[in-house]
Amino acid sequence: MAENTDKMVIDGVELVGIWKEFMPSRILYEDVTTEFLNEVKKLPGGETIAKCYQCGTCTGGCTLPEFVDKFNPRGFINLVRRGHYDLLVSDYKELVWKCVSCNRCTHRCPKGVNTQEVVRAIAKFLEDRKVFGKLTNDEAFDEVFMDEVINDGRIDEVKIVKDFYAKTGRLKEMMSGDQLSLGFKMFTSGRIKLFGGKIKDWKKVSQRLKEELQ
Amino acid sequence: MKTVLVIGGGVTGLKASYELAEMGYNVSLVEKEDYLGGQVAKHKYYKLAPDMRLAGEVIDPVIKSVENNSNIKVHKHSTITSLSGDAPEFKVKIKNSKGESEETFGAIVVATGFEHFDPTVKQEYGYSRFKDVVTNAEIEEMLNPNGPTKGELKRPSDGKTPKKVAIFQCVGSRDKQVGNPYCCRVGCVVSTKQAIEIKEKYPDTEVYVYYMDMRMFGRGWEELYGKAMEEYEVIFTRGRGAEVTLKNQQLSLRAEETIMDRPIQHSVDMIILAAGQAPGEGTIEAAKILGIKQNEYGYLAPKDDFLSPNESSRKGIFIAGADKGPLDIENCIVEGAAVAAKVASSLK
Numbered sequence: 001m002a003e004n005t006d007k008m009v010i011d012g013v014e015l016v017g018i019w020k021e022f023m024p025s026r027i028l029y030e031d032v033t034t035e036f037l038n039e040v041k042k043l044p045g046g047e048t049i050a051k052c053y054q055c056g057t058c059t060g061g062c063t064l065p066e067f068v069d070k071f072n073p074r075g076f077i078n079l080v081r082r083g084h085y086d087l088l089v090s091d092y093k094e095l096v097w098k099c100v101s102c103n104r105c106t107h108r109c110p111k112g113v114n115t116q117e118v119v120r121a122i123a124k125f126l127e128d129r130k131v132f133g134k135l136t137n138d139e140a141f142d143e144v145f146m147d148e149v150i151n152d153g154r155i156d157e158v159k160i161v162k163d164f165y166a167k168t169g170r171l172k173e174m175m176s177g178d179q180l181s182l183g184f185k186m187f188t189s190g191r192i193k194l195f196g197g198k199i200k201d202w203k204k205v206s207q208r209l210k211e212e213l214q
Numbered sequence: 215m216k217t218v219l220v221i222g223g224g225v226t227g228l229k230a231s232y233e234l235a236e237m238g239y240n241v242s243l244v245e246k247e248d249y250l251g252g253q254v255a256k257h258k259y260y261k262l263a264p265d266m267r268l269a270g271e272v273i274d275p276v277i278k279s280v281e282n283n284s285n286i287k288v289h290k291h292s293t294i295t296s297l298s299g300d301a302p303e304f305k306v307k308i309k310n311s312k313g314e315s316e317e318t319f320g321a322i323v324v325a326t327g328f329e330h331f332d333p334t335v336k337q338e339y340g341y342s343r344f345k346d347v348v349t350n351a352e353i354e355e356m357l358n359p360n361g362p363t364k365g366e367l368k369r370p371s372d373g374k375t376p377k378k379v380a381i382f383q384c385v386g387s388r389d390k391q392v393g394n395p396y397c398c399r400v401g402c403v404v405s406t407k408q409a410i411e412i413k414e415k416y417p418d419t420e421v422y423v424y425y426m427d428m429r430m431f432g433r434g435w436e437e438l439y440g441k442a443m444e445e446y447e448v449i450f451t452r453g454r455g456a457e458v459t460l461k462n463q464q465l466s467l468r469a470e471e472t473i474m475d476r477p478i479q480h481s482v483d484m485i486i487l488a489a490g491q492a493p494g495e496g497t498i499e500a501a502k503i504l505g506i507k508q509n510e511y512g513y514l515a516p517k518d519d520f521l522s523p524n525e526s527s528r529k530g531i532f533i534a535g536a537d538k539g540p541l542d543i544e545n546c547i548v549e550g551a552a553v554a555a556k557v558a559s560s561l562k
Contacts, residue, residue, distance in 0.1 A: 031480060050443055052443075054452070075473075078474055084474060084476065087474070087476070111440070
């Protein structure tokens with residue numbers, strides 16, 4: 001039995017009839033809301049989202065669709081604006097991140113939407129809501145990389161590879177023959193060092209950076 | 215004959231009468247209601263798009279200039295009942311509550327205007343079945359401080375301020391089901407204007423507009439549309455409203471969000487139907503009495519749409535304004551002035 005058995009009765013006659021009693025509801029989405037729009041609008045870069053009038057110039061000229069099928073800046077904006085949160089999470093959450101920031105969309109937008117920044121803001125909005133259960137490899141690497149920069153002020157190749165594999169739960173894979181022998185080759189040819197150098201007094205800078213990023 | 219009969223005391227008729235009187239013609243203005251100003255006065259239009267100027271500011275000086283002009287004789291509460299003779303000597307019977315009188319005119323201007331489309335026939339929208347489904351004309355009256363609610367937006371059912379308002383575009387326009395396949399030309403901008411007015415007064419109320427196309431072709435209209443989106447957070451959803459039902463004692467509308475291909479159901483407190491324009495009864499009646507051609511929708515047909523837009527199919531009878539097809543106030547005033555010039559050149 002369908003859920004929406006709302007009736008339309010005129011002069012005692014039920015017009016829609018019994019169809020709704022056994023036909024499944026066609027409704028995919030209920031109750032439009034501006035809640036998400038207001039949230040994205042407050043994020044850095046999201047300020048111009050309300051200007052969009054959905055012409056599609058951004059997606060039409062986007063660098064990405066050639067490589068990432070469903071990447072659609074116009075669509076992301078529309079979903080947020082109309083509160084189609086479920087669809088944004090189920091179909092697009094992985095895609096929003098793929099933007100390469102070429103800024104073609106921003107330069108071409110006839111309404112003055114800063115599209116690239118808005119897309120970033122939407123990604124941030126999703127991140128804040130913790131919709132990404134497991135980190136993708138890209139994201140895990142990004143995080144490890146940033147941690148390293150903030151903590152040590154430089155990249156230590158061995159450490160970053162180790163942390164990356166640890167973060168994605170694949171330490172065993174790292175210790176397998178292939179990766180280990182590749183690492184040994186790079187070490188003997190002087191491409192990597194076992195212990196990276198430290199930067200003098202980095203602690204203070206690190207502290208300051210952490211405060212700023214809070 | 216330097217006498218002209220103007221039928222219709224709306225914006226167009228007023229402007230035409232005034233311009234003709236200023237040129238030295240004796241004008242008789244026939245109006246069926248007991249007030250001048252036509253639909254603007256009837257529905258107490260509040261503000262005009264795109265400048266948000268008070269409608270009274272525009273219409274009152276025009277009415278005053280007509281009433282104070284000694285060359286214009288205003289017949290309120292009057293209609294024409296018959297026409298005999300030909301140009302340039304028309305004999306017209308004018309009827310009012312006191313009786314009938316015959317007068318002779320050199321030319322006739324028909325400015326009988328339009329009427330708001332009655333959405334009762336679109337029964338899927340529930341107008342007149344659900345109290346909280348109202349027309350845009352009713353909203354004009356509501357927002358006007360001189361209106362029935364003293365300028366407050368109130369739900370007719372319980373008098374509360376609605377928290378969520380939906381506006382349906384193209385009600386009775388672009389719709390072959392009701393015989394009006396044409397665009398009403400003003401619905402988009404009026405809805406946008408009303409959405410802004412509501413948001414200005416009640417910032418917490420959410421306003422959603424359901425449209426097929428936003429046709430913002432007038433002066434400053436497109437900018438107003440942008441303003442509604444950017445400054446007032448009006449949410450425009452592409453997709454025509456399909457039906458309105460009651461769900462848990464709340465109005466529930468259905469539509470398709472066509473941009474993302476999603477049918478939606480949306481619960482709101484109040485629905486405004488942007489009812490379009492239809493030829494008024496007065497227009498149809500005048501066409502019959504005067505024997506001038508109408509187009510397939512009932513509007514008056516110009517002799518030549520491009521070359522003689524203000525001449526009817528009959529010599530000496532001129533047409534102007536919203537009785538020729540949907541028109542906004544700004545252009546009605548232009549039409550009024552244009553027809554005056556055409557009449558003057560034909561009577562010289």
